[in-house]
Amino acid sequence: MAEYYLGFDLSTQQLKGIAVKADLKLAYEAKVDFDADLSKYGIKKGVLTNPAEGEIFAPVAMWLDAIDLVLQRLKEQGLEFSKVKGISGAGMQHGTVFWSKDGETLLEGLDAGKTLLEQLEGKKSAFSHPYSPNWQDASTQEQCDAFDGRLGSQERLAEVTGSKAHHRFSGPQIMRFRQKHPESYAATARISLVSSFLASIFLGKVAPIDIGDVCGMNLWDIKKGGWHEDLIALAAGDKGVAELKAKLGQVPEDGGASFGSISPYFVRRYNFSPSTSIVPFTGDNPSTILALPLRASDAIVSLGTSTTFLMSTPQYKPDPAYHFMNHPATAGLYMFMLCYKNGGLAREHIRDALNSQSSDSNSKTWDNFNQTATSTPVLGQTSSSSPMRLGLFFPRPEIVPNVKEGTWRYLYDAKSDSLTAVPPQEARTKTEDSSWPIPEADARAILESQFLSLRLRSQNLVHKQGKLPPQPRRIYLVGGGAANPAIAQLAGEVLGGAEGVFKLDIGGNACALGSAYKAAWTGLARKGEDFEAFVEERWNEEGFVKKIADGYREGVWEKYGEALKGFEEVENRALEEKGEGRGKPKEMGSAITRDRDPTVKHD
Numbered sequence: 001m002a003e004y005y006l007g008f009d010l011s012t013q014q015l016k017g018i019a020v021k022a023d024l025k026l027a028y029e030a031k032v033d034f035d036a037d038l039s040k041y042g043i044k045k046g047v048l049t050n051p052a053e054g055e056i057f058a059p060v061a062m063w064l065d066a067i068d069l070v071l072q073r074l075k076e077q078g079l080e081f082s083k084v085k086g087i088s089g090a091g092m093q094h095g096t097v098f099w100s101k102d103g104e105t106l107l108e109g110l111d112a113g114k115t116l117l118e119q120l121e122g123k124k125s126a127f128s129h130p131y132s133p134n135w136q137d138a139s140t141q142e143q144c145d146a147f148d149g150r151l152g153s154q155e156r157l158a159e160v161t162g163s164k165a166h167h168r169f170s171g172p173q174i175m176r177f178r179q180k181h182p183e184s185y186a187a188t189a190r191i192s193l194v195s196s197f198l199a200s201i202f203l204g205k206v207a208p209i210d211i212g213d214v215c216g217m218n219l220w221d222i223k224k225g226g227w228h229e230d231l232i233a234l235a236a237g238d239k240g241v242a243e244l245k246a247k248l249g250q251v252p253e254d255g256g257a258s259f260g261s262i263s264p265y266f267v268r269r270y271n272f273s274p275s276t277s278i279v280p281f282t283g284d285n286p287s288t289i290l291a292l293p294l295r296a297s298d299a300i301v302s303l304g305t306s307t308t309f310l311m312s313t314p315q316y317k318p319d320p321a322y323h324f325m326n327h328p329a330t331a332g333l334y335m336f337m338l339c340y341k342n343g344g345l346a347r348e349h350i351r352d353a354l355n356s357q358s359s360d361s362n363s364k365t366w367d368n369f370n371q372t373a374t375s376t377p378v379l380g381q382t383s384s385s386s387p388m389r390l391g392l393f394f395p396r397p398e399i400v401p402n403v404k405e406g407t408w409r410y411l412y413d414a415k416s417d418s419l420t421a422v423p424p425q426e427a428r429t430k431t432e433d434s435s436w437p438i439p440e441a442d443a444r445a446i447l448e449s450q451f452l453s454l455r456l457r458s459q460n461l462v463h464k465q466g467k468l469p470p471q472p473r474r475i476y477l478v479g480g481g482a483a484n485p486a487i488a489q490l491a492g493e494v495l496g497g498a499e500g501v502f503k504l505d506i507g508g509n510a511c512a513l514g515s516a517y518k519a520a521w522t523g524l525a526r527k528g529e530d531f532e533a534f535v536e537e538r539w540n541e542e543g544f545v546k547k548i549a550d551g552y553r554e555g556v557w558e559k560y561g562e563a564l565k566g567f568e569e570v571e572n573r574a575l576e577e578k579g580e581g582r583g584k585p586k587e588m589g590s591a592i593t594r595d596r597d598p599t600v601k602h603d
């Protein structure tokens with residue numbers, strides 16, 4: 001009898017669910033698109049905003065609706081839930097859900113004849129606050145300054161927790177929630193991350209936070225393997241340490257140990273077997289690295305709403321310029337991550353500007369954007385001596401670097417190492433128009449800019465590839481943007497990749513797939529078999545991945561290397577003009593000038 005393992009991904013714009021068989025082959029997949037399916041919540045691109053305070057958040061009720069809907073869709077496709085042996089999942093990182101004092105009782109007593117929404121957001125609410133702060137939120141600069149200051153420096157905070165303070169990280173967010181909504185904070189019995197919220201629904205009680213995802217909070221001491229007392233005191237107020245620890249709960253060390261069996265609600269309502277195991281749900285990025293048997297110097301670029309760059313490494317080399325987190329399945333491994341807020345939506349802005357000039361001005365297709373990006377020469381140079389076009393395109397405040405929203409366009413002369421600002425469109429003359437036609441030149445420039453930033457910050461973590469200079473061995477593209485051939489081409493041109501640029505050829509969602517693999521590993525692995533060995537054994541290279549673009553191109557990769565210095569300077573100018581937070585002048589430099597020896601271990 002076939003048996004299935006389910007993986008979910010609750011991300012910014014969708015909830016996706018997929019089922020794999022024991023050989024890890026994809027069997028079923030379904031999704032709920034929040035804007036298309038649940039527009040009644042008034043969301044746009046999955047979220048609500050309060051621009052006056054830089055707040056971005058999502059209604060928890062919408063996610064409850066989405067869970068019922070995605071299960072219905074999986075059922076309609078023919079998935080027999082009684083054959084599901086294990087469930088895991090992932091949630092967008094950093095977001096918190098605040099459970100009320102009634103939350104756990106309501107979860108435990110769910111009536112299979114009613115929907116989740118009716119019962120958890122009904123007469124009594126399971127939540128002390130109806131919204132979950134979203135990772136795009138930028139309202140916590142004051143709290144971030146306090147977090148960076150508490151341990152003395154951004155470097156020290158990064159050393160202890162894996163990251164300097166970030167607006168979206170749960171610690172600063174919880175601190176602000178306590179300050180802004182003291183009554184709701186007092187009425188909060190438990191706090192979940194988005195991942196552990198989703199696990200809680202399936203488990204029928206509040207599930208623990210996962211060992212990988214907990215590193216996205218600025219509250220967890222990675223080396224100690226426990227909550228950091230001083231940072232908890234900062235978020236909670238000095239007298240509230242024990243209270244906040246109780247709200248957050250214990251974090252199990254083993255990311256693969258089952259939490260127990262599925263809630264009776266899903267047994268009765270959807271006919272799951274009562275023995276279906278609920279396996280720790282982790283963050284969407286940690287889960288994504290589980291979808292591939294990553295080797296040294298392999299990199300994943302996730303092109304969702306955010307752009308993230310992910311590597312799996314045994315080295316813990318924290319720095320304020322990026323993030324380190326515990327690997328979600330294997331103790332002793334870490335996930336290296338860069339995360340950009342201006343990913344998919346920033347590219348869409350330029351796509352829409354180009355399409356608005358065409359006959360079908362409302363078109364949402366990428367053809368125009370792709371054709372324009374690939375027909376523009378490398379860095380916009382018409383000859384090897386003409387200046388390079390370097391830009392930053394941030395319609396929303398950015399994380400890397402920490403600057404407010406804005407657009408910067410510069411012409412860079414690599415020989416004299418000088419930058420000339422391109423004036424805004426309304427103040428431009430005809431000559432300048434040809435040096436940077438807007439929006440045409442933006443199509444290539446935004447892709448180059450996004451990949452140059454990744455290259456700049458990851459160059460210390462990649463190794464020589466045979467005779468080729470240090471660069472990724474393979475680049476794997478995942479997320480919505482991975483479907484785009486122009487993006488794949490530019491990823492290879494800028495970042496290299498000795499073997500090329502690849503994408504998963506199994507379904508549309510690496511993150512949910514990674515979760516389903518974890519559920520399968522927990523259910524099927526031999527005693528002591530680690531996650532990597534389990535996946536490697538079942539890996540079918542031809543069936544699972546597909547090469548979609550060349551990587552390293554001699555001459556082109558080196559040309560982008562010449563642009564890095566100018567690009568770093570463009571970021572510095574943006575930081576000077578619109579940077580946020582303490583330490584803004586250091587933010588960039590540290591990424592390139594610090595130790596260049598990738599073998600150095602910090603203990």
Ligand SMILES: Nc1ncnc2c1ncn2[C@@H]1O[C@H](COP(=O)(O)OP(=O)(O)O)[C@@H](O)[C@H]1O
Pocket residue numbers: 011012013014303304305306344345347348366478479480481482483484
């Ligand atoms: N063909 C395409 N080319 C470029 N970007 C695309 C394409 N298809 C989808 N996208 C982008 O993918 C994004 C959604 O990606 P997805 O990984 O599903 O998002 P999330 O996980 O953040 O909800 C959209 O914002 C869109 O910009």
Ligand SMILES: O=C(CO)[C@@H](O)[C@H](O)COP(=O)(O)O
Pocket residue numbers: 011012013091092093094135168216284285304305306307308339
């Ligand atoms: O904030 C981060 C990671 O630190 C984001 O990557 C979120 O985890 C959201 O991811 P997507 O919705 O873009 O997949």
